[in-house]
Structures are given as structure tokens and as C-alpha cells.
Amino acid sequence: MAIQIDQPSVSLSRVAVSDTHGEDSPYFAGWKAYDENPYHELTNPSGVIQMGLAENQVSFDLLEQYLEKHSDGATNSGRTSGFRENALFQDYHGNGKLYGTNKRGRAKFNPESIVITAGATAANELLTFILADPGDALLVPTPYYPGFDRDLRWRTGVNIVPVHCDSSNNFEITPQALESAYNEAESNNIRVRGILITNPSNPLGATIRRTILENILDFATRKNIHLVSDEIYSGSAFSSDEFVSIAEILETRNYKDSERVHIVYSLSKDLGLPGFRVGTIYSYNDRVVTTARRMSSFTLISSQTQQLLASMLSDKQFTGSYIRTNRERLRKRYELIIDGLGKAGIRCLKGNAGLFCWMDLSTLLEEPTKEQELCLWKLMLHEVKLNISPGSSCHCSEPGWFRVCFANMSEKTLEVALRRIHDFMERRKAH
Amino acid sequence: MLSTKVTCKSHGQDSSYFLGWQEYEKNPFDPVHNPSGIIQMGLAENQLSFDLLESWIARNQENDWFNKKGGSIFRELALFQDYHGLPEFKKVLAEYMSEIRQNKVKFDTNKLVLTAGATSANETLMFCLAEPGDAFLIPTPYYPGFDRDLKWRTGVEIVPIQTSSSNNFKITKSALENAYQQAQNLHLKVKGLFITNPSNPLGTSLSLEELNLLITFSINKNIHIVSDEIYSGTVFDSPRFVSILEALDPRISTRVHIVSSLSKDLGLPGFRIGLIYSNNETLISAATKMSSFGLISSQSQFLMSKILSDKRFIGKYVMENRKRLKNRRKMLVLGLEKSGIKCLESNAGLFCWVDMRPLLDSETFEAEMELWMKMVREFGLNVSPGSSCHCSEPGWFRVCFANMARETLELSVKRIRALVDSKLGINVKKYRLKKPHFTTSRPAQDLKLIQLQKNKITEKFEGMSAAAAGNTILCRRVMLLRR
Numbered sequence: 081m082a083i084q085i086d087q088p089s090v091s092l093s094r095v096a097v098s099d100t101h102g103e104d105s106p107y108f109a110g111w112k113a114y115d116e117n118p119y120h121e122l123t124n125p126s127g128v129i130q131m132g133l134a135e136n137q138v139s140f141d142l143l144e145q146y147l148e149k150h151s152d153g154a155t156n157s158g159r160t161s162g163f164r165e166n167a168l169f170q171d172y173h174g175n176g177k178l179y180g181t182n183k184r185g186r187a188k189f190n191p192e193s194i195v196i197t198a199g200a201t202a203a204n205e206l207l208t209f210i211l212a213d214p215g216d217a218l219l220v221p222t223p224y225y226p227g228f229d230r231d232l233r234w235r236t237g238v239n240i241v242p243v244h245c246d247s248s249n250n251f252e253i254t255p256q257a258l259e260s261a262y263n264e265a266e267s268n269n270i271r272v273r274g275i276l277i278t279n280p281s282n283p284l285g286a287t288i289r290r291t292i293l294e295n296i297l298d299f300a301t302r303k304n305i306h307l308v309s310d311e312i313y314s315g316s317a318f319s320s321d322e323f324v325s326i327a328e329i330l331e332t333r334n335y336k337d338s339e340r341v342h343i344v345y346s347l348s349k350d351l352g353l354p355g356f357r358v359g360t361i362y363s364y365n366d367r368v369v370t371t372a373r374r375m376s377s378f379t380l381i382s383s384q385t386q387q388l389l390a391s392m393l394s395d396k397q398f399t400g401s402y403i404r405t406n407r408e409r410l411r412k413r414y415e416l417i418i419d420g421l422g423k424a425g426i427r428c429l430k431g432n433a434g435l436f437c438w439m440d441l442s443t444l445l446e447e448p449t450k451e452q453e454l455c456l457w458k459l460m461l462h463e464v465k466l467n468i469s470p471g472s473s474c475h476c477s478e479p480g481w482f483r484v485c486f487a488n489m490s491e492k493t494l495e496v497a498l499r500r501i502h503d504f505m506e507r508r509k510a511h
Numbered sequence: 512m513l514s515t516k517v518t519c520k521s522h523g524q525d526s527s528y529f530l531g532w533q534e535y536e537k538n539p540f541d542p543v544h545n546p547s548g549i550i551q552m553g554l555a556e557n558q559l560s561f562d563l564l565e566s567w568i569a570r571n572q573e574n575d576w577f578n579k580k581g582g583s584i585f586r587e588l589a590l591f592q593d594y595h596g597l598p599e600f601k602k603v604l605a606e607y608m609s610e611i612r613q614n615k616v617k618f619d620t621n622k623l624v625l626t627a628g629a630t631s632a633n634e635t636l637m638f639c640l641a642e643p644g645d646a647f648l649i650p651t652p653y654y655p656g657f658d659r660d661l662k663w664r665t666g667v668e669i670v671p672i673q674t675s676s677s678n679n680f681k682i683t684k685s686a687l688e689n690a691y692q693q694a695q696n697l698h699l700k701v702k703g704l705f706i707t708n709p710s711n712p713l714g715t716s717l718s719l720e721e722l723n724l725l726i727t728f729s730i731n732k733n734i735h736i737v738s739d740e741i742y743s744g745t746v747f748d749s750p751r752f753v754s755i756l757e758a759l760d761p762r763i764s765t766r767v768h769i770v771s772s773l774s775k776d777l778g779l780p781g782f783r784i785g786l787i788y789s790n791n792e793t794l795i796s797a798a799t800k801m802s803s804f805g806l807i808s809s810q811s812q813f814l815m816s817k818i819l820s821d822k823r824f825i826g827k828y829v830m831e832n833r834k835r836l837k838n839r840r841k842m843l844v845l846g847l848e849k850s851g852i853k854c855l856e857s858n859a860g861l862f863c864w865v866d867m868r869p870l871l872d873s874e875t876f877e878a879e880m881e882l883w884m885k886m887v888r889e890f891g892l893n894v895s896p897g898s899s900c901h902c903s904e905p906g907w908f909r910v911c912f913a914n915m916a917r918e919t920l921e922l923s924v925k926r927i928r929a930l931v932d933s934k935l936g937i938n939v940k941k942y943r944l945k946k947p948h949f950t951t952s953r954p955a956q957d958l959k960l961i962q963l964q965k966n967k968i969t970e971k972f973e974g975m976s977a978a979a980a981g982n983t984i985l986c987r988r989v990m991l992l993r994r
Contacts, residue, residue, distance in 0.1 A: 377660075
């Protein structure tokens with residue numbers, strides 16, 4: 081019997097068959113290994129512990145308490161009288177008050193300049209469509225979130241040109257690195273349209289200092305390009321004093337040259353609600369806001385979810401106390417892991433934000449190469465049974481660094497993970 | 512300074528389809544507060560059966576996420592962002608899709624991709640099936656939103672397959688060939704056919720013969736078929752709905768893709784629930800990854816999984832909803848008939864395709880526009896002119912009937928009667944709007960603000976046409992100063 085051989089690659093687009101979706105990277109491969117053998121305290125205590133997923137699970141109890149207290153009120157998922165309005169509400173102007181309220185106290189935000197999208201993933205892609213044409217480039221400081229390879233490039237056809245940072249100065253972004261990246265793009269005849277920073281940084285777990293932000297803004301102004309600041313981890317700074325938003329910089333400059341600045345935010349990290357798909361774009365450029373709003377038709381968020389969150393977020397008492405408590409718990413977790421790693425003889429970059437730390441295992445490499453780093457990563461995955469993210473998947477130019485998440489598990493599990501690392505280091509010393 | 516996507520017009524929002532909505536928003540009808548306002552008849556929403564859903568929710572309150580024994584499912588949902596979708600939701604969604612097709616087709620959950628509405632599904636399919644500059648053939652008249660959804664960010668072109676009233680706008684073999692030839696003449700590579708079945712704006716569903724015609728054509732040309740079946744749940748009369756999946760030929764089985772959504776039959780556009788269905792594994796794999804850019808809220812997936820798994824309720828809902836749609840349509844058609852206006856014979860959808868050619872001053876699109884503006888501004892009816900749907904003949908209008916109260920529909924019929932009478936020279940003072948809305952009715956302060964903003968924008972964007980700058984303002988509801 082003849083077998084029909086399909087040639088889908090002939091019939092589908094290049095985008096559909098390319099691997100720019102990036103899912104073959106070790107970042108995702110580690111998740112697969114975890115899915116096949118997930119750790120469970122009772123039923124699978126020798127399984128793989130997931131430390132490659134930047135989720136915030138430390139403060140759910142606060143949300144659950146709130147919802148329980150208000151379950152008969154506006155937060156009921158199927159409240160009858162609001163159902164009709166919700167079911168119909170697909171105006172892409174969204175529920176404006178949702179975001180006017182949940183912003184850090186020091187900068188002022190205008191709800192009319194907010195566009196809501198289905199997660200920061202969609203927000204970043206959308207901004208890229210608006211700010212750059214296919215073939216153009218965005219400058220992105222390394223190391224960066226592996227998902228950007230897909231979000232910024234896949235369907236947009238835009239390139240990422242890395243701005244190299246290294247441990248000699250704690251991976252801070254220098255003006256020289258910016259210039260060098262820009263020149264590299266130019267020499268390849270690639271037009272740079274903007275720079276995209278993540279502040280606080282993923283995977284570094286550190287906020288960007290004020291002077292660095294000023295330098296970056298000056299650089300963008302000099303080159304007449306855009307500046308996108310992905311502030312998705314802003315609520316995860318361990319102390320509110322540590323985080324400076326680009327919005328504050330603009331305010332001190334009286335919003336001069338602000339039409340090139342755009343901020344991305346989401347509720348996935350601070351509130352730990354990635355499933356609800358709530359992202360935002362805030363832009364100081366009216367044309368960008370208008371276009372983004374129209375494009376958000378492709379990625380609107382459920383009105384049901386908007387309503388649930390609007391009432392929660394407009395409860396100032398709740399949000400104030402949630403943010404404070406959440407920060408404190410994250411800080412404690414961070415100290416726990418740094419302490420544990422320290423005892424095992426492992427140092428980390430000094431961090432002050434995020435749901436992870438940036439760990440230095442370069443001394444364990446036989447040679448400072450990407451291949452050796454991947455060997456070590458596989459060892460950690462299969463022998464120590466920890467899924468951590470290798471720096472190369474984040475495009476780090478120095479081999480040996482790893483991102484280790486600490487907020488997506490219980491404290492007990494974290495302690496188990498630390499014990500495993502400790503034992504692993506002991507074994508190595510013995511050899 | 513911004514990409515070409517910002518300055519180009521492919522967002523489609525300058526079309527009369529959207530301009531009509533803006534006119535409506537400036538002066539919306541309300542039976543109590545603004546009885547002489549504009550009635551929205553340009554929005555294809557189904558508001559007829561909410562009471563059924565509302566009473567289901569009232570009866571099933573325990574589906575709140577805390578009353579489950581052993582803790583909350585809130586946490587699970589809050590974290591759930593797997594683009595494969597909530598399994599229990601996908602299962603019942605697949606079953607519902609089959610049910611709508613009288614179970615003549617079985618949907619396999621592994622071939623289903625969840626998206627944030629059909630808008631997202633359609634765009635995603637274009638990204639997967641075509642390169643920028645490739646073309647899809649689409650029968651006219653078609654949904655105005657396609658100009659944005661299929662073309663804007665993808666760079667794909669639309670080449671129309673012309674239809675005419677001479678055969679009730681049916682797609683013919685020669686029309687298909689002509690469209691294909693036209694694409695060749697424009698040096699565009701045709702990647703597929705894009706049909707909406709049941710049709711928006713016609714409200715008719717395709718017969719098996721017509722589907723076979725399309726399939727044969729696509730096999731010959733070696734192209735894809737996308738069938739947007741978003742209105743499949745709104746078929747309220749015979750002939751029964753026949754999905755393209757029923758007519759599937761093995762030679763083309765991996766090149767036929769369905770789009771659907773819960774926005775039209777269940778009347779839930781706000782929840783953003785759409786889907787792609789295909790036998791093509793590579794496509795499903797790519798589309799699933801792309802759905803990362805438009806995932807459905809886990810909260811909504813969860814609620815819908817509860818509603819859709821109540822089979823008895825859904826069975827009753829579907830029957831009752833169809834009955835109500837059929838009656839509404841009848842009301843509009845009979846009302847128009849009394850004024851001497853005919854509608855295309857239809858069995859589905861939330862609208863009628865109305866023949867207003869007798870009311871045109873001349874057989875031109877200019878006359879159609881004049882008639883449309885008269886309807887919007889003098890008689891307070893936002894209907895959609897055929898030209899916005901790329902209809903090849905002037906004089907046809909899409910008139911929605913399911914997005915308003917019964918009394919409002921009655922009033923709109925009276926207003927159309929008045930329009931007809933006015934054309935015949937009869938005095939129609941009663942149904943003319945109190946003041947024509949040729950200029951904005953905003954206070955002077957707002958106008959000044961708009962002018963300020965307009966100046967600001969043209970300063971910043973030299974080289975941008977004033978029309979484009981003006982557009983930026985037109986699509987904002989209110990412009991506020993930033994500080």
C-alpha cells in the first residue's frame with residue numbers, strides 16, 4: 081500500500097517551519113526532563129527539582145485569603161449581574177482603572193496611555209512590530225531571558241544584536257558595550273531601531289542603577305532610537321528603595337524626549353498570576369499607544385479576568401500590604417539560597433530583585449567553554465536532579481553561570497535542593 | 512521613527528465600518544436617556560440568550576474556586592499557562608464543536624489549538640501558511656475586519672473572488688478562476704482560499720456542492736483552504752450547516768483548516784475564546800507555539816469547561832438560541848418587507864443582507880455612501896455599507912438584529928420606513944434625528960485640546976501626512992494631556 085508522504089515544508093510558511101520559536105534550547109529541554117520525572121516530597125523524593133521556572137508561588141495564600149473574603153462580591157468568577165457586561169466587553173481600551181492603580185508610587189501614570197495585552201510575551205512582540213520593520217534590529221543586553229529569541233524575532237522578522245556584559249563589573253551595561261553593539265549592527269548594514277532592557281534583570285536578579293539607566297536613555301536619545309523597559313519584575317525587588325523605573329528618570333527630566341520610551345509590565349511575576357494572561361504596555365508616544373491598542377485586538381485579555389483583578393487591585397489596603405509582604409518573603413528566600421550556596425562554596429552575583437539568583441559555577445568547568453557549561457548542566461540535571469538554566473541559553477558571553485529559581489517551590493523543597501548541591505560539591509572536593 | 516505598520520492603512524480603521532461605530536459612540540441610542548440617538552446595527556453580537564447563561568451561573572454557584580473540598584483550584588489556575596490548554600476545557604470544547612455539526616464530524620483535541628478569539632486564530636494561520644507578499648483568495652462580500660486580521664502584520668495580500676446578486680452571491684467556478692488569474696497578473700503567489708461559512712455578511716451557509724467546488728479548485732491549484740466557521744452555531748433554519756470537514760477529500764486533508772470561536776453562538780466575545788482545527792501536524796505544532804502570543808485566560812477556560820460539560824444545558828441552549836435568532840430575523844425581514852425592502856434569503860448569522868438598491872440616487876458607490884450617511888446621521892441607524900465589505904455592487908447593507916432589545920429593533924424598522932418614505936417625499940419629521948451630526952458635538956475645550964495634540968503630533972512626525980496625523984486622533988475616544 082502506498083504511503084502518502086506529506087511535504088508540509090513546501091506548503092507552510094518559513095516562519096511556521098523555522099526554529100526561531102527557540103523551543104529546542106536547553107532552557108526548554110530542562111523543563112521536559114522535569115516533566116518526565118518531577119520531584120514530589122512524598123511520592124517522588126528523588127525526582128528532578130524544577131529550578132528553571134521563574135514563577136512566584138510564595139504569596140498565594142494572601143491572594144487566596146483576599147478572594148475568600150470577597151467571594152460574594154465583585155470577584156466571583158461567575159457573578160451573575162456582571163456576567164453580561166463581561167461577556168460582551170471586548171473593547172480594546174480595556175478596563176483602564178485596572179492599571180492606573182497598580183503602579184509604583186513614585187511615578188505618575190495616565191490610564192489612557194496603557195494598552196492591555198495577553199501577557200508580557202504579547203506586549204514585547206507587539207512593541208517590536210510597531211517599533212521595527214523586518215530585518216531591523218533591537219539591542220538587548222546579555223545575559224537575557226531566552227524567550228526573547230522567540231518573542232522579539234519569530235514572527236516579526238526583527239534581529240537581536242546583543243550588548244555584551246560580563247562579570248568584570250557585575251554585568252552592568254556600559255556605554256562602550258552599547259556603542260560596540262550599535263557599531264556591529266551598522267557594519268552589517270542592519271538598522272538599529274531600539275534597545276530593550278529588563279529592569280530588574282532576568283536572569284541576573286538585580287535592578288539597574290540610576291546612573292546606568294541615565295546612560296542608556298542618553299544613548300537612545302543620541303542615536304535617536306527607542307527604549308523599551310521590561311519591568312515585569314519590578315514588584316519583586318526585595319526592597320522598594322532599590323528599584324528605579326525609567327518613568328522616574330523621565331519625570332526628573334520633565335519628560336523631555338520621552339516619546340521614545342515604552343514600558344512593559346505584567347501581573348505574572350509580582351502577583352504570581354501567569355495563567356490569567358495580564359500584560360501591559362505603557363508608552364509616552366501617542367502614536368505607539370494608538371497602534372498598540374489596535375494591534376491588541378490580536379491579544380485581548382478575558383474581560384472576566386479584567387474584572388476580577390480590577391476590584392482586587394483597586395483595594396489599596398490589600399495591594400499595599402501584599403506588595404510589602406511579598407517583597408519581604410522573596411528577600412528571605414533569597415537569603416536562604418545565598419546562605420545555602422555559600423556553605424557549599426558557591427558564590428552568586430549580588431542580587432536584590434527577581435525570583436532567581438545568578439550562580440557562578442565557572443570554577444567547576446574544565447575549560448571555560450560553552451560545551452563544558454552544557455556538560456555541567458546535564459550533570460546537574462541527571463545526577464544532582466536539579467533543573468537550572470545554563471547561561472548560554474541566556475546568551476551569556478562568559479561560560480559557567482547559571483540561573484537558579486527559588487520562588488516556585490516550598491521552603492522545604494528549596495532546602496532539599498540546597499542539600500543536594502552541598503552533597504554534590506562535597507563529592508567533587510573528594511575527587 | 513516607527514515601523515511601516517504604523518503608517519500604513521492595513522489596520523483598516525478608516526473604513527466606514529469602523530467610522531460608523533465612532534458616530535454611534537458619539538450619540539448612542541438609549542431607550543430612556545437618549546431615545547433619539549443612533550441605533551447600533553453594525554455590531555454582529557448575539558445578546559438574545561444571556562438570560563439562559565445567567566441562570567445557569569446562578570444555579571451553579573459552587574463553581575466558585577474555593578468551595579472545592581481539599582483546597583482551592585485558584586492556585587492551579589493562576590499558574591496554568593500551558594499553551595496546550597486546560598485539558599478538561601479542550602475536551603468539552605471539541606465535543607461542543609462536534610455537537611454543532613450534528614456529530615457528523617468528530618473533533619480530536621490533539622488537532623485543536625486554543626487562541627484569544629478568532630481574530631487571533633485567523634492571523635496566526637496567515638503567519639503559518641503564507642510569506643509576506645503571498646495572497647489568499649476571499650469571496651466578496653467579506654467581513655471588514657479581515658483587512659486587518661489577515662494582512663496587517665503578516666504582509667499577506669487579499670485578492671477578492673467577485674460574486675453578484677444575479678445568483679445570490681454564490682461562488683462560481685469562473686469567479687474562482689478569474690481571481691486566481693488576477694493574482695497571477697499581480698505577480699502574487701496564491702497560498703489558499705479563505706471562506707467564511709456561514710457567511711458574514713450574507714448570513715447564508717454553503718451547500719455540499721459548493722464546498723466540493725472549492726475543494727476541487729484547491730486540489731487542482733495545490734493550495735490551502737481556511738474555513739472560518741465562527742457562525743456555525745447560529746444556523747437557525749434549513750438548510751443544515753455543512754462543515755468543510757464533512758466534504759474532506761484525502762488528497763487535501765492536511766491543507767484544510769477550520770477557525771471557530773464562542774463569541775457568536777454563545778455570545779461571549781469578551782472572554783476571547785477561539786480555536787484552530789487542522790489535520791496538519793506541522794501547522795498545529797507551529798500554531799500552538801504561536802498561541803503564546805494570545806493565550807486564553809485559565810479562569811475563562813475553567814468557567815467554560817463547566818458550562819460546556821453540562822450537556823443537557825447546552826443542548827437546550829442551542830435549541831432555544833436558534834429559535835430566538837430565527838424569530839428576530841423574521842421580525843426584521845417582515846418589517847422591511849412592509850417598506851418594500853427585500854433581504855437576501857438566509858439561514859444563519861446575526862444579520863441580514865439588505866437590498867437597498869431602490870433607494871440609491873444612482874447605481875454608484877458614491878450614492879451608497881450618501882445613503883449610508885443619511886441613515887447614520889439623519890435617521891440614527893448605524894448599518895454597514897456593502898462597500899466596506901468589498902461588495903462588487905452598490906446598494907447592499909448588512910443590518911444586525913441580535914445585539915439589541917426587541918423594542919429597539921421595532922424602532923429601527925420604523926426609522927427605516929421613515930427613510931423610505933422620505934425618499935418618496937413623505938413627511939417623516941417624527942423619525943428624523945433632532946439635529947444632524949455633521950460636526951463633533953464635543954465642547955469647545957475638547958476641540959482645542961484636539962488641535963493642540965494635532966499640532967504636537969505633526970511637529971514630532973515630520974514627513975507623516977496630515978491625514979495620518981489626523982487619523983491618530985480620530986481613533987482615540989478622548990485625548991488627555993499626559994500630565
